[in-house]
Amino acid sequence: VAHPSDSTAALAPGSYAFRASWPGDTNYTGDTSDCEPFTVDKGTSTVTTTLHKADHSVVAIGGSVPLGTVMHDLATVAVTPTFAAPTGNVAFTFFTNDTCEGSGTAAGSVALNGATPGVAHPSSSTAALAAGSYAFRASWPGDTNYTGDTSDCEPFTVDKANLTLTTTIHTDSPDADLAGNASLGDSLHDRADVSGIVPGFPPT
Numbered sequence: 001v002a003h004p005s006d007s008t009a010a011l012a013p014g015s016y017a018f019r020a021s022w023p024g025d026t027n028y029t030g031d032t033s034d035c036e037p038f039t040v041d042k043g044t045s046t047v048t049t050t051l052h053k054a055d056h057s058v059v060a061i062g063g064s065v066p067l068g069t070v071m072h073d074l075a076t077v078a079v080t081p082t083f084a085a086p087t088g089n090v091a092f093t094f095f096t097n098d099t100c101e102g103s104g105t106a107a108g109s110v111a112l113n114g115a116t117p118g119v120a121h122p123s124s125s126t127a128a129l130a131a132g133s134y135a136f137r138a139s140w141p142g143d144t145n146y147t148g149d150t151s152d153c154e155p156f157t158v159d160k161a162n163l164t165l166t167t168t169i170h171t172d173s174p175d176a177d178l179a180g181n182a183s184l185g186d187s188l189h190d191r192a193d194v195s196g197i198v199p200g201f202p203p204t
Helices: none
Strands: 014-018 021-024 029-032 036-040 044-053 071-080 089-095 105-111 118-120 132-142 147-150 154-158 164-171 188-195
Touching: 044 132, 044 154, 071 089, 071 105, 071 132, 089 118
Parallel strands: 044 147
Antiparallel strands: 014 036, 021 029, 044 071, 071 118, 089 105, 089 132, 132 147, 132 154, 164 188
């Protein structure tokens, strides 16, 4: 028995083989072994995501944000085993529902940062969002060392805003705020003012 051979370096995915050869001695002729093939499989990956507002504050998955909020996404790619940092780009998708149904809208392809775990940030930002249900999802195709993965759906809700309605009684002629009590025979009407309007979302 001759053992051990030199050890390999930590091996990347692929096909490899060993072979041993003995030249013989004074009593025996030599021989070479059969080829000993083996394969190193790719490692696995897990993509997780974090919802962010425009100021990079974190929004909980399933959480809610105010009317008019601008959102983007962050993806983290963890790999097993930690042989090398994941490489390449993460593709983000934005959905106008909270289940990630349908094809969604592309929200950027962002390069991983070369660390372990890898981070891709930020995705493309949304427009200022109307009230409703939305979601992000991130997908990494994998690289030479690791298989890819797609994150879970990340739903969130944009809440309706609260408006304040105030009214003022007016005289008809002239059209003016009623000062004090109305006089006998006055013709009156009312004026309503709405406050708390979010820019870009006028009430209708």
